[in-house]
Amino acid sequence: MQQIPVRTVSTTTAVGGKIHVRLTSGRFQNLRRIISGPLLLLYFALVWVQYEGQPWLLFDFASRRVTLFGTAMAWQDLSILAGLMIAGTCLLFFAAVGWGRVWCGFACPQSIWSWLFIRIETLTEGRAALRRREEGKPLQGQRLVRRVLKHLLWVLAALITALTFTGYFIPIRELFSQMANLEMGLTTLGWLITMTALTYLNAGLVREKICVHACPYARFQGVMFDDNTRTVSYDAARGEPRRGQADTSVRGDCVDCDLCVQVCPTGIDIRDGLQYECIDCGACIDACDAVMDKTGKPRGLIAFRSENQLAKQPSPLLRPRLLGYGAVLMITSLAVIYGFQDRSSLVLEVLRDRNTITWSNNRGELCNSYLVKVETVDRDMQGLSLSIDGPQGLYPVNTQPLTLSNGSTELTYALCNRNPDLPVRSEISFIVKAGETKVSKHSVFLLGVN
Numbered sequence: 278m279q280q281i282p283v284r285t286v287s288t289t290t291a292v293g294g295k296i297h298v299r300l301t302s303g304r305f306q307n308l309r310r311i312i313s314g315p316l317l318l319l320y321f322a323l324v325w326v327q328y329e330g331q332p333w334l335l336f337d338f339a340s341r342r343v344t345l346f347g348t349a350m351a352w353q354d355l356s357i358l359a360g361l362m363i364a365g366t367c368l369l370f371f372a373a374v375g376w377g378r379v380w381c382g383f384a385c386p387q388s389i390w391s392w393l394f395i396r397i398e399t400l401t402e403g404r405a406a407l408r409r410r411e412e413g414k415p416l417q418g419q420r421l422v423r424r425v426l427k428h429l430l431w432v433l434a435a436l437i438t439a440l441t442f443t444g445y446f447i448p449i450r451e452l453f454s455q456m457a458n459l460e461m462g463l464t465t466l467g468w469l470i471t472m473t474a475l476t477y478l479n480a481g482l483v484r485e486k487i488c489v490h491a492c493p494y495a496r497f498q499g500v501m502f503d504d505n506t507r508t509v510s511y512d513a514a515r516g517e518p519r520r521g522q523a524d525t526s527v528r529g530d531c532v533d534c535d536l537c538v539q540v541c542p543t544g545i546d547i548r549d550g551l552q553y554e555c556i557d558c559g560a561c562i563d564a565c566d567a568v569m570d571k572t573g574k575p576r577g578l579i580a581f582r583s584e585n586q587l588a589k590q591p592s593p594l595l596r597p598r599l600l601g602y603g604a605v606l607m608i609t610s611l612a613v614i615y616g617f618q619d620r621s622s623l624v625l626e627v628l629r630d631r632n633t634i635t636w637s638n639n640r641g642e643l644c645n646s647y648l649v650k651v652e653t654v655d656r657d658m659q660g661l662s663l664s665i666d667g668p669q670g671l672y673p674v675n676t677q678p679l680t681l682s683n684g685s686t687e688l689t690y691a692l693c694n695r696n697p698d699l700p701v702r703s704e705i706s707f708i709v710k711a712g713e714t715k716v717s718k719h720s721v722f723l724l725g726v727n
């Protein structure tokens with residue numbers, strides 16, 4: 278297994294410590310757009326698009342509900358979301374074992390927002406070569422105007438991102454109404470400002486430094502990686518020696534144009550070999566393929582290749598580790614689907630009152646008290662009834678009707694015994710019904726023992 282070398286980021290495209298990324302085009306850039314475009318749209322659509330007056334996704338802390346595409350889930354169903362996250366992690370491991378950091382290059386929010394901010398930079402301040410040339414010159418005139426415009430657009434993009442993120446927890450209409458009426462609480466305001474600042478900083482100012490220095494995924498990538506993992510690699514056997522070699526008869530296919538370095542968002546030179554800063558975005562492949570087309574050489578001087586492929590050794594993609602992660606991914610995905618289908622729209626919790634020792638009523642019968650909590654995912658659920666399934670002689674006293682407030686209720690339920698032959702401990706069940714929906718919860722009735 279190869280160790281990924283730790284090295285200082287090349288400064289070929291960095292001027293004054295800043296990397297000026299040149300935009301390129303090609304099949305991997307198209308693939309990145311096909312993947313990241315819908316993800317970006319989904320991020321906004323989940324909050325801004327409404328279904329029956331509700332956003333597509335809302336985590337409502339006040340009523341302890343999650344609404345997903347019009348389907349309400351109780352807080353207890355958060356395990357389904359946890360399962361979804363586990364399935365997502367398995368997918369990440371599966372992709373990492375197969376193709377390295379493709380998640381980082383094609384789908385990670387940090388990359389998606391960074392590319393968005395790079396586009397805004399190119400739109401306002403011009404192409405990378407111009408920006409590099411002008412770096413260090415006095416900031417005045419048109420250049421100053423363009424710089425200010427860039428930062429304004431970055432802040433606007435960061436603010437829209439932060440508003441949308443907040444909209445996952447507070448309905449976006451409510452948020453706007455709070456803003457318009459100057460009724461926004463300090464916590465929400467502080468959250469919005471922090472999120473805006475973080476987005477502006479991460480995607481605008483520090484970008485690749487997050488991928489290189491802060492992201493833990495870069496650190497454990499070495500563990501996921503083996504000699505058959507296809508990552509972006511330079512074929513030195515074909516490319517070297519580069520142009521500039523005195524003996525032109527032995528020159529390789531690399532014309533030393535430096536384009537692969539100029540398009541790299543982390544500012545590295547992939548010709549130096551495998552580096553942990555590489556996020557497998559494929560930009561250098563596209564840039565180099567275009568050069569190969571122009572020079573009449575076959576494409577693929579830089580390509581997704583494994584160490585074994587580079588060494589002309591057999592390199593199976595399907596291997597036990599990849600298949601293992603694939604199997605775990607399948608199982609967790611099926612468990613999430615099952616959990617989603619099996620969830621109940623009624624939630625019942627029963628707690629035996631441990632503070633009150635089994636007590637006697639005025640007829641001398643022994644009684645137990647229970648705290649019963651009922652929650653409905655569907656706020657309009659009608660006709661709820663509570664009953665007990667247990668031995669003969671147990672009967673309820675002081676019961677209150679099941680009236681829900683904001684989809685939930687909590688009541689004290691007392692059971693007394695008129696059966697002289699009842700054992701010290703009896704198994705009982707609380708049952709809540711609403712139409713066809715029924716849930717039950719097990720508990721015990723104790724005589725004299727608490």
Ligand code: SF4
Pocket residue numbers: 382509537540541542543544545546547554555556557558559560561562
């Ligand atoms: S070396 Fe190539 S694949 Fe790696 S980050 Fe740079 S441009 Fe992307």
Ligand code: SF4
Pocket residue numbers: 516530531532533534535536537538548564565568578579
């Ligand atoms: S883009 Fe290709 S040809 Fe140009 S320097 Fe990089 S590897 Fe060499």
